[in-house]
Amino acid sequence: MKKILKAAIVGSLLIGTSISALAVERGGTIVYGRYADSLFLDPVYNDANVDIWILSNLYDTLILPSDDGKGLMPGLATKWEMSKDGLTVTLTLRKGAEFSNGRAITPEDVRWSLERAAGPKNGIWNFLLGAVKSVETKGDDVVVIHLKHTDPAFLHALTVFNSAIMPEKEYEASKGKTDEDKARDFASHMVGSGPFVLKSWDRGSSMHLVKNEHYWAKGEDGKPLPYLDGIDFEVIPDDATRILKLKSGGLDGAELIPYSRVAELKSAPNIDMKLFPSTRVADVIMNVRAKIGGKDNPLSKVKVRQALNYAANKQAIIQIVTHGVGTPMTSYMSSATPLHSGDKPLYPNDMAKAKKLMQEAGYADGFQTSILVLAGNQDEIGSATALQQMWGQIGVKLKIQQVDNASLMQQYHDGTFDMRSAAWTDDIADPNEITSYYVYSPTIDAVHSGWKNEEADKLFEASQKELDTAKRADQYAQIQKIYNSTGPTIPLYETPYPVALAKKVEGFVQIPLGNNIFRSTWLSK
Amino acid sequence: MSLLSFVFRRVLQMIPTIIFILVVTFVLVRLLPGDPASTMLGERARAADVARINDQLGLNRSIMVQFFYFVRNVVTGNLGTSISLRVPVAGLIADRLPVTMLLTLMAALIALVFAVPLAFLAAIKPRGTADTVVRGAFQVGLSMPVFYVGLVLLIVFAAGLRWFPVGGYGDTFVQHLYHLFLPAVTLALSLSAVLMRNLRAAIIGVIGAEYVDFARAKGLKSRLIMTRHVLRNALISTVTLFGLQIGVLLSGAVITETVFAIPGAGRLMIDSIYGRDYPVIQGLTIALAVVVSLIFLATDIVQAWLDPRVAR
Numbered sequence: 001m002k003k004i005l006k007a008a009i010v011g012s013l014l015i016g017t018s019i020s021a022l023a024v025e026r027g028g029t030i031v032y033g034r035y036a037d038s039l040f041l042d043p044v045y046n047d048a049n050v051d052i053w054i055l056s057n058l059y060d061t062l063i064l065p066s067d068d069g070k071g072l073m074p075g076l077a078t079k080w081e082m083s084k085d086g087l088t089v090t091l092t093l094r095k096g097a098e099f100s101n102g103r104a105i106t107p108e109d110v111r112w113s114l115e116r117a118a119g120p121k122n123g124i125w126n127f128l129l130g131a132v133k134s135v136e137t138k139g140d141d142v143v144v145i146h147l148k149h150t151d152p153a154f155l156h157a158l159t160v161f162n163s164a165i166m167p168e169k170e171y172e173a174s175k176g177k178t179d180e181d182k183a184r185d186f187a188s189h190m191v192g193s194g195p196f197v198l199k200s201w202d203r204g205s206s207m208h209l210v211k212n213e214h215y216w217a218k219g220e221d222g223k224p225l226p227y228l229d230g231i232d233f234e235v236i237p238d239d240a241t242r243i244l245k246l247k248s249g250g251l252d253g254a255e256l257i258p259y260s261r262v263a264e265l266k267s268a269p270n271i272d273m274k275l276f277p278s279t280r281v282a283d284v285i286m287n288v289r290a291k292i293g294g295k296d297n298p299l300s301k302v303k304v305r306q307a308l309n310y311a312a313n314k315q316a317i318i319q320i321v322t323h324g325v326g327t328p329m330t331s332y333m334s335s336a337t338p339l340h341s342g343d344k345p346l347y348p349n350d351m352a353k354a355k356k357l358m359q360e361a362g363y364a365d366g367f368q369t370s371i372l373v374l375a376g377n378q379d380e381i382g383s384a385t386a387l388q389q390m391w392g393q394i395g396v397k398l399k400i401q402q403v404d405n406a407s408l409m410q411q412y413h414d415g416t417f418d419m420r421s422a423a424w425t426d427d428i429a430d431p432n433e434i435t436s437y438y439v440y441s442p443t444i445d446a447v448h449s450g451w452k453n454e455e456a457d458k459l460f461e462a463s464q465k466e467l468d469t470a471k472r473a474d475q476y477a478q479i480q481k482i483y484n485s486t487g488p489t490i491p492l493y494e495t496p497y498p499v500a501l502a503k504k505v506e507g508f509v510q511i512p513l514g515n516n517i518f519r520s521t522w523l524s525k
Numbered sequence: 526m527s528l529l530s531f532v533f534r535r536v537l538q539m540i541p542t543i544i545f546i547l548v549v550t551f552v553l554v555r556l557l558p559g560d561p562a563s564t565m566l567g568e569r570a571r572a573a574d575v576a577r578i579n580d581q582l583g584l585n586r587s588i589m590v591q592f593f594y595f596v597r598n599v600v601t602g603n604l605g606t607s608i609s610l611r612v613p614v615a616g617l618i619a620d621r622l623p624v625t626m627l628l629t630l631m632a633a634l635i636a637l638v639f640a641v642p643l644a645f646l647a648a649i650k651p652r653g654t655a656d657t658v659v660r661g662a663f664q665v666g667l668s669m670p671v672f673y674v675g676l677v678l679l680i681v682f683a684a685g686l687r688w689f690p691v692g693g694y695g696d697t698f699v700q701h702l703y704h705l706f707l708p709a710v711t712l713a714l715s716l717s718a719v720l721m722r723n724l725r726a727a728i729i730g731v732i733g734a735e736y737v738d739f740a741r742a743k744g745l746k747s748r749l750i751m752t753r754h755v756l757r758n759a760l761i762s763t764v765t766l767f768g769l770q771i772g773v774l775l776s777g778a779v780i781t782e783t784v785f786a787i788p789g790a791g792r793l794m795i796d797s798i799y800g801r802d803y804p805v806i807q808g809l810t811i812a813l814a815v816v817v818s819l820i821f822l823a824t825d826i827v828q829a830w831l832d833p834r835v836a837r
Contacts, residue, residue, distance in 0.1 A: 040611050047566050124566055124574050180581075184611045203610065203620060204796075205694055205788035236692055236786040240676055245691040248684040406559025406801045412568050413575070422568070437569055444571055 024220050028523040029230040030505065032516075033242045033254040037204050037235040041190070042183040043164040044116060044123045049514060052161050052427065056515045057209060057231070058192040059164030062091055062110065062143075063155060069279065069512030070338055070429050072155060076105060076165050076193065076216075077143075080158075086150035086467045089158075093141040098214040099167045100197045107137035112168040114145065122179060125162035127436075128428060150465045152472055153430035160428050161515075165193045195226040195519045207233040219520065227507070227522035243500070246271065252505050252523070255516070257498040258378070259322045265500045272503050275325065275496035276510040279334040279426035282326075282379070284371065284387070284490035286419050289450035293416065298367045302486050307357035309347035309490055311394045312387055316349075318493050321382040326493035331480045332438055334494050336512045339431045339476040346484055346491050354394050366395020371419040372411060375402040380421035383492055412448040422447065425514050431476055435460055439483050449488035456482045528829055535825055539818045543811065547599065550810040551592055554803050560584065561608045561801045582608060584803075595807065604811075605804035607797070614808035617793065622812055624694065625789035628705050628781070629774045632712035633767070639717040644724035645751070651729055659721070667718035671777055675711040675784035682707060692786035708785040712777055716770050723766050727759035734758075761832050768824025772817050 038051045043059055046052060064075040079092040097105045116122060118129035131151035136144040147154065157163060174185035190198055195217070196209040209231040217225040234251065236242040239258050246254040247268065257265060257273070265273040286299045286308075298304050318326040327335075328345035358364055371387070373380035381402065388398040398419075403411075411417040426433055436443045440460045441452040456479050463475040484491075497510045507520040562578035563570055579585050583594070598605060604614035643663075647656040666674075683691040695704045731737060732755060740750045779791035790809060797805035829835045 039609050045611075121577065124570060180611075184606075187611070202788065203612070203617065204792060205786075234693065234786070235788070237792070238672075238692075238784045238786065241679060241692050241784055241786055244679055244684045248687070248691055250691045404559075405799055406557065406564040408559075409563045409568060409570075410559040413563050413570075413572070444569065447568065 024227055024507070024522045025524055026219075026221075026223070026227045026522065027229055028525075029232055030228055030252045030508075030518065030521060030523060031232045031234060031250070033234050033236045033245060033251040035235075035237055035239070035242065035256045038207065040184075041187050041198065042123075043161050043166065044119075044125065045180055045183050046161075047124055049425070053510075053514045053516050054233070055161045055164065056194060057196045057518050058190065058194045058198060059161070059166060060193045060195075061159050061161070061164050062093075063158045065156075065159040065429055065511055065513060065515070067509050067511055067517070068277070069336060069426075072159065075159075076110070077158075080155065082155065086152075087147045089145040089147070089154065091143045091145070093143065094216055095141060097193070097216040099170070100192045100212045100214055101167070101170070102214050103167065103169075103191075105165060105167075105193060107139075107141065107143045109168045110143045110165055111135040111137050113165045114163060116166075116179065117162045117164075119179070123162065125160070125427075128157045128160055128162060128433075150467050152463070152465070152467055152469075153428065153432050156428050156430045167191045167193075196231060199230070205235055209233070217519065226519050228518065231518055246500055246502070249502070252502045253508065254500045255497075255510075257500050259325045259495070259498065262323060262325050262498055270503055272501045272505065274499045274501060274508075274510075276499060277336050277512050278495065278497045278510075278514070279336045279512045280423060280497070280514075281329055281332070281334050281494050282383070282421075282423045282492045283329070283332070284383070284419050284492065285422045285447050285449050286488045286490070287415060287417055287449055288488045289415060292418065297418075298361070298363055299369065299418065299488075301361045301363075303357045303361035304363060305486075305488065305490075306347070307354040307361065307363075307394060308391060308396065309354075310350045310357065311354035311390050311396075312347070312490055312492075313349040313390055314345065314347075314492055316390075317383055317386050320386050321379050322493055322495055325498065326495045329491035329494055332483050332487060332489055332491060333431055333434045333480070334426070334512075336494075337426055337431050337434065338429055339473050341473075341477045341480050342484065351393060358394050363395070366397065368397045368399070369418045370399040370401055371421065372401050372403055372408055372417050373421045374408060375404050377421075384421060387490075415445065415448055415450055427513055429513065432460075432464060435463075435476075435479060438489070439479055439487070446488060451488040453482055453486065527833075528826070531829055531835075532822070532826060535822050539815075539822065542818060543814050546814040547596075547807075547811055550807050551595060554801070554806050555588065557798075557801065559801050561803060564799075564801045565609055599811065604808035607805045608802045609797075609800045610802075610805075614804045617805060618790070618808055618812050621788060621790040621793045622809075622816070624701075624787060625775065625778050625782070625791055626816065627701060628709055628712065628778055628787065628789060629771060631702070631705055631709035632716060632774055633771060635709050635713035636717035636720055637767075639713065640720035640724060643717075644721045644728060647721070648725045648728035648732065656725075660725075663718035663721050666714040669714070671711060671715070671780045672784050674714055675708065675781055678707045678711055679784070692784075694787050704785075705787070708781045708787060711785075712774055712781050715777070716774060719770060720763060720767060724759060724763045727762050728755060731755045731759045757831055761828060764824055764827050764831065768821055771820045775813065775817065 036050050039048055040046050041051055041055060043055055060075050062075050062077040064073040066073050076094050076097050077091040078094050081090045093107060099105060114135050118126055118132040120126060131147040131149055131154055133146045133148045138144060170191045171182060171186050174182040176182040176185050195212055195215045197212050199208045199210045201207045211226050211229055215224055219225045219227055236245060242254045243261060245251045262273060265271050286305060288300050289297055290300045291297055314328050330342035330345060331340050333340050371384050373384050384400045388400060391398050424434055438447050439456050441457055459475045459479050463472050466472040466475060499510055501508060504524045506522050506524055509517045511517060562575045566574055606613055607617060643659045647659040650656060679691055683689045689707050690704055693704055695701050737750060737754055740754050778789055779795055782789040782791045794809050
């Protein structure tokens, strides 16, 4: 009996200590090393991940993405309801929510923010809100969005950075003739709705964010979030220097750790090497037009593309390039993307099958082709070099062309490349974004590949309006089946986001869509 | 008087040089494959978005019209607005160029502090022990790539001994000097090697000259002979080399700035070339051209002072 009592006491003490160890601590500034600086911190006009991934700390959306990147959480709206016909969304705004200058967030701010984000001439993300017909305000706390057509991804679109809520009056008071001019001016003295406020920005070097004293969300201790006093972003482009600074205690976190250093940092005593689940996929995209530069294009033949897929040993590439961090792809979209289907790695390595397919396609002796890779990008160069060897075995001679980003873009847009290395990360918790770019030909010719499948196009168009989840899942299953078997890609691997944190950092998350969420981050002392 | 008119002539010569650079840069950036809009918007850009942005940027006008606006703006002191960063180019340059100039200046001073005494030490007894050791050491310094030297210095003196910070630039002027010390040493290593070898050879040549023998015969103190007769004459070619090498230093700063995370003009230049940010490339090239021209001018003035024949 005594023993049991003792055990109970020890047990309760242990639980007690573990609870106190988990209790959040407030204060402090996290120093976070980034590989590149932001360019333009406007929710609507930005066009790069360096902006997107930190905007959620400055501006809140009506609905927030959950930490797994798939679900919806209340943000500046506490309630939302889609009408039965799917053409009206009614949102109830959070009472007492304020901008960082202490002014109450009104339905008018919401209407203005959404209309600006959906403006056809504003930025490149307006398509996400393409269904918006009009936004209506009702009373002190209700916003009604009327849609032109049903949009099954609409609620998720309201979690995306471009639909962030900004202060109309303060923004419109900015200098400038056009909206983009105003955005420029406003970005220099922004008033936000997110957990942090931009205090100072030394371009190319550092950015200092401080806690928004007017933020609405409450922490575990019942007091307002965020727990941190601030965030210092330091720009350290060189991977080795970034890691060195983290290891020597000069940083509390460092993003984009090269895969080759992950194992080493996992065993480092003072470092917590995180691999956050992501929607990132890496692949090779083939130009499938019948002719390129007037010459017949072997890649236009489905069997050739399948042969190249079977001849590519993806497991080996995962080992060589990602040092085992990556996982094989089971569809063109990541397994973390909603409505993803497929449980087996695509095209298991099979040289005999590859040779047979090449023979059937009329290329028993192989052919010569080329791949564009981003100069200096070790992952892309590594994959291309491995493919060069693997495809050599079926007679395909691959020439690797290293070019800079602008030259890459030109060749993509002109459709003059043979193959290209590519990577993708979702911005919305829905398969429609990647599918509109990868599959649906009217958007950008299926990632500039020239691939077109009428059935897939029709299925996608239908899925964009389908509100029945089961039917939409079935449409996506069909799209994936068509694309994965006949599409223009060589799927290579999925990778998580490698972030190295000091052991004292708690509660930081990079969600599968890439957003760095510091809202609930705290530092244990 | 002749020195003054020499300086005036040299300043006048700078004008056509800078105009030439202005024209060449304007044309060259547009000859690069790719355009700012599609580079900025990335692979997801739809054709309509690219066209709209190019229209907003005025890039669909004829090249002559674009050049006219560019020249008009430059003449009125307006270098335009960065396409990707959406801030005035002049402000960007004012922020970033002084960083690179301070780094270059520190590197140049450190290089001189190393090179001059060691060149003397090596030249006094050619092929002696000191000469062999100094030349050997500098040979190693010269042959190591900058990013490697930088990383080694960071690992040893910053992360290991913690004498210096691991990258960054600091907030105050004293912090800037402290943060820039290791990167300046990195840059200085190869420069001092070049300078030392040149100066050593020049000193050896001058020491053997008849006027030095004459000075000795006059009974002048050897210290006076060394500073007034040997060093002054030996420095002439080294000063020319030093001026030319500063230009090289500025370009070497690109890698150093990346390794040490310094927000300088080198990194800005590389980023804007990759991003096809025409206004930044143009503005920065003009600014760098002015800086380099001024350095050459200063070099020429020092040379004219060392050797009055130059100014004639």
